[in-house]
Amino acid sequence: MKRKGQHFLLSAKARSFSIVEIFRLSDDEAFQLFKESRWSDTDGKPVCTRCGVVDNCSWLRTRKQWRCKDCNYTFSVTSGTIFANHKLPLRVYLAAIALYSNAAKGLSSLQMSRDLNVQYKTAFVLMHKLRESLQDKRHDKLEGEIEMDAAYVNGHVRPINRIENRKDLRLAKHRNPKKRAVITMRQRGNPGEGANKTLSFVAKSENQTTIKKLADNHIATGSTVFADEHSAYNVLHGQFPTMRVNHRSIYSGPNGENTNQAESFFSRFRRMHLGQVHKMGNLYLDRYANEIAYREDTRRRSNGDIFSDIVGRCAQSPVSKDLCGYWQGNKPAKENLMI
Template sequence: MYNIIGYDMSQHFLLSPAAKTLSLVKVMRMSHDEARDAVRNIRFADTDGAPYCPECGCCEAYDLRTRQVYKCKGCAKQYSLTSGTIFASRKLAIRDILAAIAIFINGAKGYSALQLSRDLSVDYKTAFVLLHKVRESIEIARNEGALSGSVEVDGAYFGGYVKPANEKKDRKDRRKKIHQSGKRQSVIVMRERGGRTITYVTATEAEGVALVAANVQHGSTVHADEASHWDKLAAYFPIKRINHQIAYSKNGACTNQAESFFSRLRRAEVGTHHHIAGKYLGAYDNRSRPTSALGRGLATQAKAKGHDPFRQS
């Protein structure tokens, strides 16, 4: 049976040791200084934990301990552990940020801002913004190039629910476009076996054909169901098709990992967030991440200038 990230596929990933690399217990047992040391070693991993200026790259700095910031000896700019990253100008303690990341990453089916606000004893808006910062950092880190190897692709529709009228005589056929809200969107998922997951939000599943062609390395084997729009992928890739009316997996073709992604996303929609449609759907569709996303999720920050803050080698 095929191996993914070093564990047997007969065992679910969440039951494996690889899923327990980030522990909330370890974070909460840290002192404030230990939490800062942990973040500094991740942020400045390429210099063995020695801070450097995000503005000019100078490795020499004064440690202004009274304000817990550094002052660059080259350009005199003051910067903190989170300067130049998505967590810049944060007001929460470093340990609380690490705790929020641990809680979020270990929530296999999502984690609500309301629950996090209670767990960390912070305002709901604070928890909401913090979780979206983590989601944004994960999105930046996961888009690091084309997928390759065996890639499963699929699409599923979310949102646009129209509540039926109370009395049967007043109910409309909600399958017809005229009776729909127009808010239904399709999530396109591309899952590299043993690797990354890339998602996009589109109006229809058919729009996923161009996205797959742009985000999957040509020559890779693509697995898809028998929806007619996926036929066009045969012009770009060796393609394996699976008819779900006959089997979930047959002759090496399956989209089980793509279906697994949608299963967790739907559980997050129904049981955790209750409503993730509209403009926020694209932020919530990246739940399928291993716990190693602590390093990967903080890896590439949009605000960095020539450096990779929080890069973990």
């Protein structure tokens, strides 16, 4: 529904947009768009960041800020959001979101830095802020038919030149300690429409303890789980009706025993890894995986709709603990591992 005075990019949910439209936004238009997105519950009326009073503040025209009449606090359209203390014009952030939402297989920070003509460091933090905004509100329980599977990343060991110097890479002590398993859980939608809700996690390996914990926390009772022949999923028998497919002999059984939706997730994930970002640090692996989960879940929506959604998420996400002051030495303390 279009509200009176609402920006066209936010109002027409079903329409698509072109990048050119975003790059042509004036500073005022970008400001209005972000303001409407941030305070969508109050029809764009400003809400004090500190005391929460609605539309009771004076507008400081030259500073483009508000001063609350209740608590005298001064705030801007980005105060308390993921873009707080921003240095670039707001329309550059909107352009970044537009480029990001159009990139079906993700986008590297270097490419973003060239598109926006900003430093790589700026683009890196900006893109991780966008990823952080996608992480909220994605942890409801899945129900119905759930597919589970895992894929390993960052486990590559460079082969040694001379055969006599090579180590037996099957032994645990010779494996790459940075190797991680990305585990996905996908809830199937209507027949023929694929999955409609996806969760992703990072663990050191695909094992029974991890799988049990994930199933306990994220699958509603009475759901049916679909998994491959990996022994880690044996633990689910008894707790859920569990359908298995043995990939050595078949990819999809006669009664729908397959993990094809989970494989779709990993297909897109690998394309991002190999074709776009090239390096995924373990510190941020869960964010990359979650980005792909978001892209998979929104694959049938228009790019205008996805753009509005991400702008809204950024406008309503709090200041990032991990990324604020990143290049001044603030980094996440540890990676977000399941176990």
